[in-house]
Each structure stands twice: as C-alpha cells, then as structure tokens.
C-alpha cells in the first residue's frame with residue numbers, strides 16, 4: 001500500500017487579543033517562550049514526526065515579516081498562506097492551499113498550542129485508520145453550569161458526558177475540505193474543525209488528550225507554558241558579573257552594545273572594542289561557569305581582529321541554550337564622560353535582545369558619567385559593568 005501523505009495546517013492568523021501584549025510588540029504566536037517563538041515550537045513539534053509530509057502555516061497579513069524571521073529549515077515546510085477574520089476562515093485558507101497536493105490526511109493545529117507530543121500526534125493519526133476524524137480530548141474536571149444570562153445558574157450539566165477538545169484534529173483530506181466548503185455557506189461560526197465534521201455527518205473519534213497540551217489564551221498561560229518547558233523544581237538561578245575597560249584612540253565612532261555612535265575618538269581593542277558587549281558576554285559566561293571572553297576568543301587569534309562583538313555575545317547565548325538555560329534578565333552599565341548614551345539605549349537593548357533571542361524587556365542598559373574623576377573623567381577611556389541572571393536546569 002502507498003504510504004499515506006499527511007499534511008498539517010497550523011492556524012496562526014489570530015490577533016491574540018485575550019493574551020494581551022505585556023509590553024511586547026508581537027502577538028502571542030510570535031512571542032518568545034523560553035527563548036523560542038511559540039509558533040516555531042508548534043511547527044517544530046510536527047517536524048519531529050517523520051510521517052508528516054507537508055506543513056503549511058496560515059498567517060495574518062500584518063505578520064508576514066515576523067513569520068519570515070522564524071528560523072525554520074525543512075523542505076516539508078511550505079510557504080505560508082494568508083488567513084481570514086475567523087479561525088474557521090483561516091483553516092479553509094490552509095485547506096485550499098493544500099488542495100492541489102491532494103494529501104490523504106490533514107491534521108489541523110492551533111499555533112497557540114506549542115506542546116503537541118509525538119505520542120499525541122501518533123494517537124490522532126492512528127485513529128484515522130478506523131474513523132473519518134479524530135481529536136484529542138480530556139474529561140472536564142470542573143462542574144459545568146449552564147446559564148442564560150451569565151449571572152444565574154439555569155442547570156448543572158452531567159460532566160461525565162463532557163470533554164474538552166484539543167488540537168491537533170485529524171481528518172481525511174477530501175472529506176474535511178468539502179465539509180469546510182459547505183460550512184462556509186451557512187450562517188454559523190464553528191469553533192473547531194471536529195464540529196464541522198460532526199455537522200457534515202462524519203464519524204469523529206476521541207483519543208486521549210494531554211494536560212500539557214495547553215492553548216496559550218490568557219496572559220498567565222505564558223508562565224504556565226514556561227514552567228512546562230522548565231519546571232521550577234528542576235532549575236536554579238545563577239548570577240554572573242562582567243567588567244571591561246577600553247582606552248580611546250584616534251577615530252570617529254565607538255561601538256557600544258552593538259550600536260555605532262559617532263564620536264571624536266574610537267575605542268581601541270582587538271575586536272570592534274565594544275566594551276559593553278564584552279562586559280555582558282563575561283557576565284553571561286560567568287553565570288554559567290564557562291570561563292571568560294578571552295578563553296573563547298583569545299586576543300592572540302587573528303580571526304577575531306576587528307570582529308563584531310555581537311558574535312561573542314551570540315556565542316555566550318548559544319552556550320546557555322546548549323545547557324537548556326534561560327536568560328532571566330541582563331543589566332549593563334556604561335561609565336563614560338562622552339559620548340552621550342541615553343538616546344541610543346532602546347537600539348542597544350534591541351540589538352542585545354535580538355542577538356540572544358530574548359525579549360527586550362529582559363534587557364536594561366544604563367549610562368553614567370564619572371563626574372570628571374579619574375581616567376574616565378579625563379576622557380581617556382570607557383568602562384562597562386554588567387550582570388546576568390540565568391536559570392539553568394539543576395544538575396544535582
């Protein structure tokens with residue numbers, strides 16, 4: 001028998017209004033969860049299943065640039081398609097995009113559910129041998145009340161008959177495509193695809209869902225999700241500090257926190273002499289006990305001559321990721337009589353956040369003068385200090 005082709009639609013075109021922004025410019029599906037965007041985690045969860053043959057993400061037109069920044073490299077991932085005003089419309093856009101490929105099966109997944117496990121995906125696929133449709137469910141654990149006005153109870157439901165539906169929901173492609181096309185013509189909004197299958201008279205099987213397969217919906221769901229990735233009891237918080245100084249030399253700009261600032265001199269050093277990123281890199285390395293910047297990038301090595309210091313910082317970030325660590329916050333102080341730093345602070349925080357794949361609200365950059373005292377006061381050089389707080393899995 002020909003192996004089945006199994007496509008996945010990941011609907012990511014929502015605005016995430018209930019999740020709020022928490023000062024973040026990105027909607028929930030692009031926000032970072034322990035250093036990695038939610039949508040990257042959702043897509044990666046399906047790439048981990050070899051049986052999956054194609055994946056298409058359905059995105060909001062305003063998020064095309066943000067989607068393009070996700071680092072995902074797999075030939076099974078098709079170009080994204082644009083979604084619609086409702087989840088139902090977005091799913092239909094994904095089905096239309098897949099129609100020319102005629103997959104046998106399709107799994108439909110919320111981008112906002114980043115924790116689909118291989119076992120869960122396998123259960124849904126296996127159930128499609130016997131049924132037209134399959135979805136993971138969990139028995140409800142609260143007693144469920146029905147109310148007509150939201151203020152007074154009308155009746156209590158029998159919860160033994162009630163189950164909460166999750167995704168991925170699996171279908172035979174042709175059947176769900178035609179059911180969705182018909183559903184589009186009726187004046188009713190369906191909140192999941194299994195409901196459309198039921199309405200179309202298909203047989204819908206329930207398989208066991210998973211408690212951790214949460215849908216990030218409200219602001220507090222982000223910390224719940226981070227605890228799933230890194231349970232509290234298994235982590236410890238480490239602190240690291242860094243210090244660096246570079247003298248001025250003839251030149252016309254200084255690099256500070258990855259930002260080039262015009263000045264009457266440059267900072268002298270083997271690399272771009274970004275004194276602030278050097279201190280920060282040392283703080284991160286210190287927190288994870290990985291030596292210092294000189295251990296990793298010896299000044300005697302010519303390949304680092306003139307190097308951008310973001311490279312050193314990215315390496316420190318990679319070492320944190322390799323140890324499954326999470327940067328909690330970073331704090332940099334620059335001590336300089338000149339140039340003036342304040343106007344550049346947002347750009348500096350953005351460079352650091354982007355280099356490390358963390359959100360900018362975890363980064364602080366501050367500047368102060370040395371009140372004209374000492375070598376800093378005489379404008380002979382700049383000093384920087386930094387501290388880093390990092391959560392690492394506990395090893396003992």
Ligand SMILES: Nc1ccn([C@@H]2O[C@H](COP(=O)(O)OP(=O)(O)OP(=O)(O)O)[C@@H](O)[C@H]2O)c(=O)n1
Nearest residue numbers: 011012013014015016017018085086090111112
């Ligand atoms: N027009 C829409 C609405 C929702 N979705 C997607 O459907 C999934 C489940 O929807 P929900 O969690 O409700 O996300 P939002 O609609 O973004 O959230 P909210 O209702 O709070 O705005 C999400 O991955 C969301 O991106 C979609 O693709 N197109």
Ligand SMILES: C[C@](O)(CO)[C@H](O)COP(=O)(O)O
Nearest residue numbers: 087110165166167191192215
């Ligand atoms: C599809 C779903 O996740 C199943 O529980 C849910 O219906 C999506 O609802 P939302 O309001 O669009 O989040």
